[in-house]
Amino acid sequence: TPNREFLQLLPKCEHHMHLEGALSPTLLFKLAAQNNITLPKDDESFQTAESLIARYERFTSLDDFLQYYYIGMSVLIHSSDFEALAWDYFQHASSDGLHHAEVFFDPQAHTTRGVSYSTVLSGFSAACERARKELGITTILTTCFLRHLPPKDCLEVFESEEVQASYKSGAVKAIGLDSSELDFPPELFTELYGKAKKAGLRLTAHAGEEGPATYITSALDVLGVDRIDHGIRLAEDADLMKRIAAQGTLLTVCPLSNVVLRCVEKIEQVPIRTFLDAGVKFSINSDDPAYFGGYILDNYVAVQEAFGLSVQDWETICRAGIEGSWCGEERKSEML
Numbered sequence: 001t002p003n004r005e006f007l008q009l010l011p012k013c014e015h016h017m018h019l020e021g022a023l024s025p026t027l028l029f030k031l032a033a034q035n036n037i038t039l040p041k042d043d044e045s046f047q048t049a050e051s052l053i054a055r056y057e058r059f060t061s062l063d064d065f066l067q068y069y070y071i072g073m074s075v076l077i078h079s080s081d082f083e084a085l086a087w088d089y090f091q092h093a094s095s096d097g098l099h100h101a102e103v104f105f106d107p108q109a110h111t112t113r114g115v116s117y118s119t120v121l122s123g124f125s126a127a128c129e130r131a132r133k134e135l136g137i138t139t140i141l142t143t144c145f146l147r148h149l150p151p152k153d154c155l156e157v158f159e160s161e162e163v164q165a166s167y168k169s170g171a172v173k174a175i176g177l178d179s180s181e182l183d184f185p186p187e188l189f190t191e192l193y194g195k196a197k198k199a200g201l202r203l204t205a206h207a208g209e210e211g212p213a214t215y216i217t218s219a220l221d222v223l224g225v226d227r228i229d230h231g232i233r234l235a236e237d238a239d240l241m242k243r244i245a246a247q248g249t250l251l252t253v254c255p256l257s258n259v260v261l262r263c264v265e266k267i268e269q270v271p272i273r274t275f276l277d278a279g280v281k282f283s284i285n286s287d288d289p290a291y292f293g294g295y296i297l298d299n300y301v302a303v304q305e306a307f308g309l310s311v312q313d314w315e316t317i318c319r320a321g322i323e324g325s326w327c328g329e330e331r332k333s334e335m336l
């Protein structure tokens, strides 16, 4: 029966991880010191790496986590900081047996604090290049838009010269939608997604993490997404589940994230078996590995411990991950 070694050897693809979510407390404090960044003094969690890790074990919701996520990234200033962050992730991912990574980053979380998009992109791109050369990991970069910010701000960033240049050059191939979900329905971003589709970009959006299954329907029908990030609340709507299974839309499920952010009480409540039985395609992902207690292999192991899946179940999961990837057919056949 599948153990950690078996899971390590599977040809894994990751489709849902935020590069900023790979910022470990160790790197956070190191960059804060290097860049002279003052961390909040009124929050005792920031005293040591240990106290910060302890706080990460007590998140109460998505928004409670996001507060730490946005403070954490305030230490990222130079291109080399972004490169170090992403390289840290790729090294973990490589030892976990990752073959292909489609990763998110949040331009607005940096431009709104005075760090330019080109600084962010050049650092992340350098790490991606190094991951391909030294680790054999292929990558796709996705710009995510922050749904708690005004849609017109998101549009402005999308249409800015440097962001458009990164789409035209192929450095970035997709857009996503993240941050606080409740009260920020997909409909707010109809114009943004219309323009991104016209530009030939791939489209994804976080939906049905904390928000209701109706957000999944609007992401599909109003935004026209090719993929759904999280989507666990799909299990509450049997008809929609049939539709998603029939059309083959990939869900990017993040089991440890769902437990740490209290979307579910335990891994057993992530609808893994339900999706397998309904023929819903999904991949298993780490989301924000430095905040949620594990990288991709830890998520695979947690699922195996909770569900006792068969070798055939794992083949179904990995095949869906490869076939649902946005890399070329040639790369897919290498992984299959």
Ligand code: ES4
Pocket (backbone or CB within 6 Å): 018, 021, 062, 069, 178, 179, 180, 206, 209, 257, 287, 288
């Ligand atoms: C996120 Cl878990 C999650 N959900 C929504 N937005 C995010 N940004 C980073 N992690």
Ligand code: ZN
Pocket (backbone or CB within 6 Å): 016, 018, 178, 206, 229, 287
């Ligand atoms: Zn996410």
